Amino acid sequence: MMIRQNYNDLCMEERPQYRAYNYGMDTLSNVELLSLVMNRGAGTKESLQQARQIYNIMGESLRNIKRARIEELEVVQGVGDCKAIAIQAAIELGRRYQMEKVARQTDLGSSLTLYNFLLPQMEDNEKERFFVVLMNQNFRLIKCIKLSEGGLTETSVDVRLIMKEAVLNNATILAVAHNHPSNNATPSKADEELTLKIYKACQIMRLFFMDHIIIAEDSFYSFHDKGKL
Structure with missing residues (x-):
């Protein structure tokens, strides 16, 4: 007669935390990584089952998990606020790591590098966000600041705050840069007017206004590339 093993009887090498410690995180599946996050490093059988359910419900997509509301993750039995928040915190750390890596390794002297740097901040966001990217004379990042966050179609920006931060x-x-939640990167009249205001303020302050980019999910608009700066 076959004896069914429970989690505690499994071979040590099969446990996610053992493999992570001895062979590296990259040897684990997405489900196993989620289970470690949910159970503070000890991937129990229960947390593995919960992680697998969440991953399946979210279409086997980390992007969908990031976009999900906390209560959407809590539909899995045994998953409460702490586990749901821990999952999204881990994904947020990964996003910030990627931004830090891009900023450290490359200069931001082109619209494309700016787009790649800022996209993790903008994508999958249902609200419009406005960011200021401050650089030194070599186009190296000094600081990236979220200046405002608005509604579905617009956000207010005070040009004086941009100059103050600079x-x-x-x-x-x-x-x-700001995003268009509609995923249409075409600038509005208000975008055109704001760009002109910032340009004039930078002239007075003797700052080089490199670009204003509008970010959509799969494209972007650069005022500089279009010859408007």
């Missing part, structure tokens, strides 16, 4: 951080080059 001066306080000793920036010589700046760029601004």
Whole structure:
């Protein structure tokens, strides 16, 4: 007669935390990584089952998990606020790591590098966000600041705050960016007017206004590339 093993009887090498410690995180599946996050490093049988259910419900997509509301993750039995928040915190850490890596390794002297740097901040967001990217004379990042977050179609921006941040951080080059939740990167009249205001303010402050980019899910619009800066 076959004896069914429970989790505690499994071979040590099969346990996610053992393999992570001895062979590296990259040897684990997405489900196993989720189980470690949910159970504070000890991937129990229960947390593995819960992680597998969440992953399946979310279409086997980490992107969908990131976009999900906390209560959507809690539909799995045994998953409460702590586990759901821990999962999204882990994904957020991964996103911030990627931004830090891009900023450290490359200069931001083109619209494409700006787009790649800012996309993790903008994508999958249902609200419009406005960011200021402050750089030194070599187009190296000094600081990236979320200046405002608005509704579904617009966000308000105070040009004086942009100039204040540039001066306080000793920036010589700046760029601004915002997303269009509609996924249409075409600038509005308000976008055109704001760009002109920032350009004039930068002239007065002797700052180089590099670009204003509008980010959609799969495309972007660059005022510089279009010859408008």
